[in-house]
Amino acid sequence: MHSPRSARPVRALAATLLVAALALAGCGSGDDDKSTTSASGAKAAAPDAAQGAAGSGAGGASRSRATVPRLTGNAIIRTASLTVRVKDVPKALEEARATAENAGGFVGSENTGRDAGGHERTRLVLRVPAGKYDEVLAALEGTGTLVERTSRAEDVTDQVVDVDSRVKSQRAAVARVRELMDRATGIRDVVALEGELNTRQADLEALLARQAALKDRTTLATISLSLSAAPVKRTAKENGPGFVDALAGGWHAFVTLLRWIALAIGATLPFAVLATLLVLLWLRAVRPRLSARGAAAPAPLPAAGAVPGQEERGERD
Template sequence: MRIRRSRALAGVLLAAAVAVSGCSGSADDSGGSTADLAADAPAAGQAAQEDAKQGAGGGSAEGAKATAAPKATANHIIRTASLTVRVEDVPQALGEARTATETAGGYIGDESTARDATGHERTRVVLRVPVEKYDEVLTELEGTGKLLQRDAKARDVTDQVVDVESRITSQRASVARIRELMDRATRLSDVVTLEGELSTRQADLESLLAQQASLKDRTGLATITLTLSETPVRKAVKDDGDPGFTDALAGGWDAFVTMLRWLAVVIGAVLPFAAVAALLVLLWLKAVRPRLPQRPERAPATTAPGPLPAHRPAAEGVDGNGKG
């Protein structure tokens, strides 16, 4: 009995010593050391109380549970999924997805809609649903059309949640200790130093609280990224047998329209070059050619002399000597 009382008394003295050392070194030590002292003091006090209760014989199972550190009873899991579904009517399928999400207690996040060259819509929407309704909503979304792709992930962050909660508890105790030291400080230099330390520790506490809120949001609500693509509507073609006159006329008209379309494309492609060529020719005729030196005109060529007259024959009855 004396040994147990001695252990209880030693535990109380140890807790008091740790508390006194935390008060004396808070103004000069860093934020981490003060937080550790503040966290160790309650633990030592709890151990001393448990020893005292066991020594006195008044301890109970309920008291031991009350003084024990809290433990995580449930796993914290971040669930995400990505679905790609082909539907015939995107707006109608999107309305069904909205209804399923709101019925489950969730909400619609980011949403983007695009339309391709053929006029078919494609919508991407982010849905946030409670984790309890995650599987139910996922199954309902898959049934809106033809499932093309599904990718589901689950990440356990229980250790991270417990670590953040523990750091928040220690940081709050540290902030409270700095406030107590500020109330006891008498010198202005100590007050200024403690105010700077308090501001730093409060900023760290707010950062931890933000991390805790983010983890709570991601573990409490699952994220589903839904992509809806529209199926092209194909009309059934009736088989009437051999083509008739109207079919040939329709085919010829389509070919004629296609030819005109291609001619228009060719003319449109050649027209800029033809316009530039015509402009260059006009510029040559109107501006450049008149300024060029003109060549002198050639004199008309003289006519060549005609052939000499042929030798006349001697007159009849006259010979070459002039005799008759």
């Protein structure tokens, strides 16, 4: 039989081995968990890498979409045309100028003249900030009687975004060409790069000009204003013309008749003078000569075989 003292070391050794085996199993499971986690992370990262590769190979269109600036609001071009009838055109013109300047705008152009009826007429183009567009329109309509109004709003947000993106890309292209020029050593390479740089610089300037034009048209609204003088109102009553109106109408008709008569006389006077001269020429020169020729004509000769004495007897009988 074994003694109790000899069994204790065996049990202690067995316990030590069991603890070591459990520790090794725990370490192995931890490594498996880490490998599983890293594998799943690699699988999850693979689609992202594939998408990144696909995005990088999509070309300039994908790059431009990634760099497109976002606008805080829509870019809208606002234009309007107003025709207002006023009593005093110069006064209304000064009020329109003051309205535009107080709103932060200015007068783009101005043209003053008179219409067929002799009324003064002024046409001017106002440029006002887009935020003051409605306020300025209301103020201009209040200067007189509104005759006609047309307004238009054009959304050019897509054009603004496209031009901004192209400007950014073109600037980057110009910078790359300049870097290549700094690194170039051969004359041919330098000449070729200079031609490319000039082309891209010209394209960039054209895009910048278009960008500035869009910014100007979207920032400032355009208002075309026409001011015309109101015709003088008649003081006659609405129930019909009176004696004074009839007298004025008759006098006007009489003056008109005299004008027509004077025109007729003036038109026929040259022909009347010519006819009078012809009649006087006939009476004074042609007709007396014809009469004198008739009086100087010889008497007719007697018939053949007739005796002069017999003719006298016959006449006496």
